[in-house]
Amino acid sequence: MGARTPWSLLLCSFALAAFSAVAAAQSPGSPASNALRFFEAHRALDPRAVLRELRPPQIGPDDRARALSVLPETGDLRPTRDERAKLSMIEPVLVFHHREQVVETRLVDSPQAAVVLHQRAVLLISRPALRLMSGAELQAVVAHEIGHEYFWTDFEPMRSRRHGRGHQELELKCDGIAVLTLVALGLDPGLLVEAVRKLTQFNETLGATNANQYPPVSDRQRFVNALRERTGW
Numbered sequence: 001m002g003a004r005t006p007w008s009l010l011l012c013s014f015a016l017a018a019f020s021a022v023a024a025a026q027s028p029g030s031p032a033s034n035a036l037r038f039f040e041a042h043r044a045l046d047p048r049a050v051l052r053e054l055r056p057p058q059i060g061p062d063d064r065a066r067a068l069s070v071l072p073e074t075g076d077l078r079p080t081r082d083e084r085a086k087l088s089m090i091e092p093v094l095v096f097h098h099r100e101q102v103v104e105t106r107l108v109d110s111p112q113a114a115v116v117l118h119q120r121a122v123l124l125i126s127r128p129a130l131r132l133m134s135g136a137e138l139q140a141v142v143a144h145e146i147g148h149e150y151f152w153t154d155f156e157p158m159r160s161r162r163h164g165r166g167h168q169e170l171e172l173k174c175d176g177i178a179v180l181t182l183v184a185l186g187l188d189p190g191l192l193v194e195a196v197r198k199l200t201q202f203n204e205t206l207g208a209t210n211a212n213q214y215p216p217v218s219d220r221q222r223f224v225n226a227l228r229e230r231t232g233w
Contacts, residue, residue, distance in 0.1 A: 031165050031215060032223050035172035039180075039227055047180035047233055051097070054150050054177075058102050059120045067119030068104070077107045077127060089135040090123070093142045096185060103146075113202040117145040120152060132202055137195035140182055144192060147177030168215045172223050179224055183233045193221045 042050045059067075079087060087105060094100040103123055110126040115138075118124055123145060125138075133141065148155055155170050179189040197217050215223070227233070 031169035031172055032219055032226075034169050035176060035223060036226055036230065038173060039176050040230055042231075047184040051177070051180055051184070055097065056149055056152065058099070063119070064102065064121045067121035071106075071118070071122065075109045077109055079107050083107065083127075083130055086130060086135045086138060087125070089139055090142050092185060093139050093146065093181065096181060097146050099146065099149075111206060113199040115141045115145055115199075117148050120149050128202060129199060132198045133195050134191075136187060137191050137198070139185075139187065140178055140189070140192040141195045141199075143178035143181040144174050146181070147174030150174070150177050164213060167213045171214055172220065175220055175223060176227055179227050180233065183228075189224050189228060193217065193224055196220060 039050075042053070087107065090105055091100060094103055103117075103121060105123045105125065107130060108124050108126055111128065112126055113129040113132055114124070114126045115129050116124040123142060129141075130138070151170050151173055175192060178192050182189045182191065200217055
């Protein structure tokens, strides 16, 4: 079994995004415009068709086992009855993406409000994040995290290089996957931005911010609105 990674390193999520004093310009070549252009190429298709076209193959059992093997041996929390009820709302998102038999959900002990997709196999949700969000907001955030799998081959090397603009574009593309998912499920895409805002504000009080790696919440709001408007969803 490989060395186990501390929760503090695993819980590095889009939820740590910070407010930026200056919003990124929505000019040609900006992360937001590039992400919009990616989805505009599919504007003639409905959300379900777009997601079917983009959806990657599931990971195999060996890769899943390896992902589970490096998780910390301690730090898992036993959900309360109310927490179990809220966590159960994740299931429709996983079913929609055909990941209900692949992705395991764990409630973990961390001071940060974070939701992370670990190695395409485990959703790690901290207790502060679960308490901050409504069930519908949790669905929206999980839809974003599932979006990381759609761009995994780009996301992993980009994260290791800490490439700011490229990473922001990938995060916005994951927001786009979340928007299409929520629309397909009959939910409000605006829930994603509200959830991000809650998590961001909470983490800012802890000093857990990463402004260079993640789009400002205001940019995410504009991107979600623009994607809905331009694609007719």
